[in-house]
Amino acid sequence: xxxxxxxxxxxxxxxxxxxxxxxxxxxxxxxxxxxxxxxxxxxxxxxxxxxxxxxxxxxxxxxxxxxxxxxxxxxxxxxxxxxxxxxxxxxxxxxxxxxxxxxxxxxxxxxxxxxxxxxxxxxxxxxxxxxxxxxxxxxxxxxxxxxxxxxxxxxxxxxxxxxxxxxxxxxxxxxxxxxxxxxxxxxxxxxxxxxxxxxxxxxxxxxxxxxxxxxxxxxxxxxxxxxxxxxxxxxxxxxxxxxxxxxxxxxxxxxxxxxxxxxxxxxxxxxxxxxxxxxxxxxxxxxxxxxxxxxxxxxxxxxxxxxxxxxxxxxxxxxxxx
Amino acid sequence: xxxxxxxxxxxxxxxxxxxxxxxxxxxxxxxxxxxxxxxxxxxxxxxxxxxxxxxxxxxxxxxxxxxxxxxxxxxxxxxxxxxxxxxxxxxxxxxxxxxxxxxxxxxxxxxxxxxxxxxxxxxxxxxxxxxxxxxxxxxxxxxxxxxxxxxxxxxxxxxxxxxxxxxxxxxxxxxxxxxxxxxxxxxxxxxxxxxxxxxxxxxxxxxxxxxxxxxxxxxxxxxxxxxxxxxxxxxxxxxxxxxxxxxxxxxxxxxxx
Numbered sequence: 001x002x003x004x005x006x007x008x009x010x011x012x013x014x015x016x017x018x019x020x021x022x023x024x025x026x027x028x029x030x031x032x033x034x035x036x037x038x039x040x041x042x043x044x045x046x047x048x049x050x051x052x053x054x055x056x057x058x059x060x061x062x063x064x065x066x067x068x069x070x071x072x073x074x075x076x077x078x079x080x081x082x083x084x085x086x087x088x089x090x091x092x093x094x095x096x097x098x099x100x101x102x103x104x105x106x107x108x109x110x111x112x113x114x115x116x117x118x119x120x121x122x123x124x125x126x127x128x129x130x131x132x133x134x135x136x137x138x139x140x141x142x143x144x145x146x147x148x149x150x151x152x153x154x155x156x157x158x159x160x161x162x163x164x165x166x167x168x169x170x171x172x173x174x175x176x177x178x179x180x181x182x183x184x185x186x187x188x189x190x191x192x193x194x195x196x197x198x199x200x201x202x203x204x205x206x207x208x209x210x211x212x213x214x215x216x217x218x219x220x221x222x223x224x225x226x227x228x229x230x231x232x233x234x235x236x237x238x239x240x241x242x243x244x245x246x247x248x249x250x251x252x253x254x255x256x257x258x259x260x261x262x263x264x265x266x267x268x269x270x271x272x273x274x275x276x277x278x279x280x281x282x283x284x285x286x287x288x289x290x291x292x293x294x295x296x297x298x299x300x301x302x303x304x305x306x307x308x309x310x311x312x313x314x315x316x317x318x319x320x321x322x
Numbered sequence: 323x324x325x326x327x328x329x330x331x332x333x334x335x336x337x338x339x340x341x342x343x344x345x346x347x348x349x350x351x352x353x354x355x356x357x358x359x360x361x362x363x364x365x366x367x368x369x370x371x372x373x374x375x376x377x378x379x380x381x382x383x384x385x386x387x388x389x390x391x392x393x394x395x396x397x398x399x400x401x402x403x404x405x406x407x408x409x410x411x412x413x414x415x416x417x418x419x420x421x422x423x424x425x426x427x428x429x430x431x432x433x434x435x436x437x438x439x440x441x442x443x444x445x446x447x448x449x450x451x452x453x454x455x456x457x458x459x460x461x462x463x464x465x466x467x468x469x470x471x472x473x474x475x476x477x478x479x480x481x482x483x484x485x486x487x488x489x490x491x492x493x494x495x496x497x498x499x500x501x502x503x504x505x506x507x508x509x510x511x512x513x514x515x516x517x518x519x520x521x522x523x524x525x526x527x528x529x530x531x532x533x534x535x536x537x538x539x540x541x542x543x544x545x546x547x548x549x550x551x552x553x554x555x556x557x558x559x560x561x562x563x564x565x566x567x568x569x570x571x572x573x574x575x576x577x578x579x
Contacts, residue, residue, distance in 0.1 A: 013574055061412050065571045086414040097405025102342040107335055114331045115413040115420065117324070143342075159409075 001075065002036030003167055003198045004043070004060060009033045009069035010222075011055050029055040031222040032069070037200060037215075042193045044209045045202045047219030048319055053202040054093075056219070057169050060200070061091045074166060087117070090165030092156050094175030099144045105131075105155050106140040109162065116163035130158040133188065150181040157188065168192065170201045174208060186212055206312035216311075220319040233314045240265065240284040242309050243292065246302035247276050257295045263288050266317055275302060281313060328415065329423050336427035354385030354435045355442050361505060362447045376532055378449045380504040382439035383528050386432030386470050387498055394425040394474030395491025398481040407482075408576050417482075417567055418475070418560040425474035429467045436463070454537030458545075462534045465545055466527030469552035473523060476559045483566040485575055503528055523551035 010031055016024035030052040037043040045053045058064040059071055062082040070077070076084040100108050106127065113123045131137040134154035144152065153173065160168060170189065174182040182205075189212060193199055203209050209216055210230045217227045226233055250269060258267045258278070263286025270277045278296075282288050293301070341347060358381035365377040398421070401407040410420050443449040453459045477494070481487035499505055501518055502525040508516060519525045530544035570576050 058408075063408050063412055063571060063576055064574055065568070083414050086412055091409070091412055093405075095405075098409060099404075100339055100406065101404070102339050103335065107338065111332065111335045112409070112413075114328050115410065115415050117414060120327065 002072075003039045003041075003074055004035075004037040004200060005070075005072040006033050006035050006056070006060075007070040009056070009059065009071055010067045011052070011059060011064065012067045028222055030059070030066075033219070033222070033224055034069075035217050035224060035227060037198060039198055040193065040196050041214045042189070042199045042201060042212055044213035044216040045200065045219060046204075046206075046209055046216055046315055047202075051219040051319075052222040053219055054171055057091075057171050057200065057202065060085075061089055061169055062086055087163070088166045090160035090163070090168045092160035092168070092170050092173050094153065094156075094172040096149060096152055096176075098156060099152060099159075101145040102143060104141050104143055105136055105147065105151075108144060108155060109140075109158060112159045113162050118163055126162060127158075130161055133161075134158045135184065149176045150178060153177055153181070153185070157185070161192075165197065167198045167200070170199060170203075172202055172204065174203065174205060182208070206310065206315055210311040218315060218318045225318050226314075230311050233318075234309050234311055240282045240286065240309070242307050242313050243280040243282060243289065244303075244305045244307065245278040245280070245292065245296070246272075246304070247278050247296060248274070248300040248302065250276055250278070250296070250299055254295055254299070258292055261288060261291050261295070262286070264292075266320065268316075268320075279313075281309070281317060325419065328419055329426075332420065333423035333426050333430070336424050337430055340427055340431060350385075350389055350431055350435050351438050354381065354388060354439050357381060357384055357388075358439045358442060359446075362443060362449065366447065374447075374449050375452065375535065377505070378440060378443040378447075378451075379531055379535060380528065381443070382436040383466065383524065383531065384499050384504045385435035385439050386429060386467055387502075387504070387524055388495055389432030389435055390425060390428045390470045390474040391477065391495045391498065392491040393428045395477045395481060396488035397421075397424050397428070398478050399485065399488040402485070402576065411482075411567060411570075411576055416560075416563075418479070418556075418563045421478050421559075421563070422471070422475050422556070425478055426468070426471040428474060429471035432470065433463065433467045436467075451535075453535050455534045455541065458534035458541045459531065462527065462530035462541055462545055462548075465548050465552070466524065466531060469523035469527050469548050469555075472552040472555040472559070476555045476562075479559045479563050479566060482563065483569045483573070483575055498522065498524060501525070521551070523548045523555065526551065 011029050013027045013029055014024055016022050033056060045056060047053050055064065059066050060073055060078060062078050062085050065079055073085045074088050078085050109127045113127065118126055131140050134157050136151060136154055136158065139151065144155065147155065157173065174185050177185060186208060189199060201212065213230060215227065215229055216233060217224045255267060255269055258264060258280065263283045265281040265283050267278065267280045280288065280292060361377050361381045365374050398407060401410060411417060440451055444451050477491055480490065501515055502522050503519065508519055526544045526548035530541040530548060533539040533541035533544060
């Protein structure tokens with residue numbers, strides 16, 4: 001039995017507008033999602049904005065009711081047994097919100113320790129331990145409004161861990177963190193998983209998911225389009241190579257010609273300052289360098305790299321095909 | 323025991339949160355003092371005696387109500403805006419236990435402005451604060467503050483489901499001043515208003531405070547009615563909160579996005 005189980009879960013948002021002639025619209029955010037997370041696993045949910053990641057997490061932590069399907073956390077049904085679920089899960093989201101700005105970091109933790117029923121005799125020690133863990137010891141008496149984004153994020157993590165949750169939901173926790181802060185966060189998450197906490201993580205950073213996650217589900221338009229280990233996903237989707245070409249001023253129509261070449265799985269151009277980066281995913285065994293350069297005849301070409309596919313390549317291919 | 327500690331600690335931290343801004347603190351004093359001055363000036367023309375003390379007490383309870391009604395209704399909207407409402411709902415503690423200390427902290431700030439209004443009346447307008455039954459007077463104030471906190475709790479619960487319900491607090495602020503007899507005795511209001519007034523705990527609280535101060539009537543009866551109504555508000559609020567939370571989870575109104 002999985003610690004987290006989602007079975008054919010859907011969630012539809014309904015909105016209505018107009019005073020006299022009221023019209024309503026239905027927006028399906030999650031469509032028939034099923035997955036299971038095992039104890040001690042670090043499971044990643046990846047997907048573009050609006051793919052349904054946060055909606056799925058909010059259903060799992062009992063803040064939203066699913067429209068249909070079944071969700072269980074630690075064997076408890078999130079609809080019928082919300083209090084049992086809430087006692088055992090922690091929730092941390094990224095960004096500046098979710099804290100009492102005018103209170104100190106310490107008072108924020110005291111407040112949430114009461115809310116999460118941390119026994120009074122344990123509170124002081126637990127808060128001290130968490131302040132050490134997230135590197136806020138010594139700054140806890142300052143008001144949160146004076147904290148940097150990284151400090152706020154670390155305080156969020158301490159808050160989410162106050163009641164020693166068995167399952168931790170991290171919704172884009174590293175958003176806005178500097179590279180050192182993000183690295184420390186990843187180390188803290190690894191430590192938690194090593195100590196037996198089950199973690200469900202959503203992130204936009206592929207290297208983060210690649211480094212941390214045991215398994216990943218890729219969501220696109222409310223549906224799971226692939227599930228597996230990071231290595232599985234890389235193998236399943238690309239299986240060939242990736243060619244990156246730095247170009248300057250690609251004329252209209254060139255990208256279409258490249259996409260139509262035999263052996264090309266996908267091609268896209270991204271703006272990189274004054275230059276553009278042409279990324280071409282190549283089918284196994286296909287030889288495409290000369291034909292691609294032929295299409296770019298007359299265009300200034302800079303750096304040219306052939307590399308192994310990354311998780312990001314796999315991700316882009318999965319979500320663009322969805 | 324856990325519940326007592328929870329309410330005490332969260333009330334204290336919410337009070338701390340609300341007392342941090344010097345500007346807000348000054349406003350919570352100046353706002354009722356402005357209205358109290360108007361009341362004192364009106365009544366001073368008519369009757370400089372016991373009525374003025376009654377008006378002074380009424381003006382001071384107005385401060386408690388004003389500090390609670392508008393802010394209680396908008397409190398959860400503020401929690402929603404700062405992203406903490408979801409965290410309160412996601413906590414294992416039943417939601418009403420978390421909302422009540424919030425509104426109680428507002429009523430406490432109201433009590434602070436109440437004391438200031440009485441002192442303002444004493445030193446600026448020369449209204450003597452004569453209290454016949456000091457113990458009953460203090461008890462009446464405590465129960466009235468608690469009851470107003472409970473009424474604020476009922477208002478706050480509505481805004482969990484309805485994002486614009488915060489406007490209700492502002493809409494009710496001034497009608498309650500009139501209906502509950504803060505400014506004019508209930509006997510002078512139209513007959514149809516009285517049953518509405520009897521359903522509002524501040525009416526009974528106000529009557530108890532006046533009885534205890536002037537020695538006319540029995541403050542205990544009024545106090546009992548005030549306390550029972552407060553308990554009623556608490557029960558209705560607790561029952562409503564379950565339904566409204568479920569509706570909010572269905573309609574996704576806990577967050578702004």
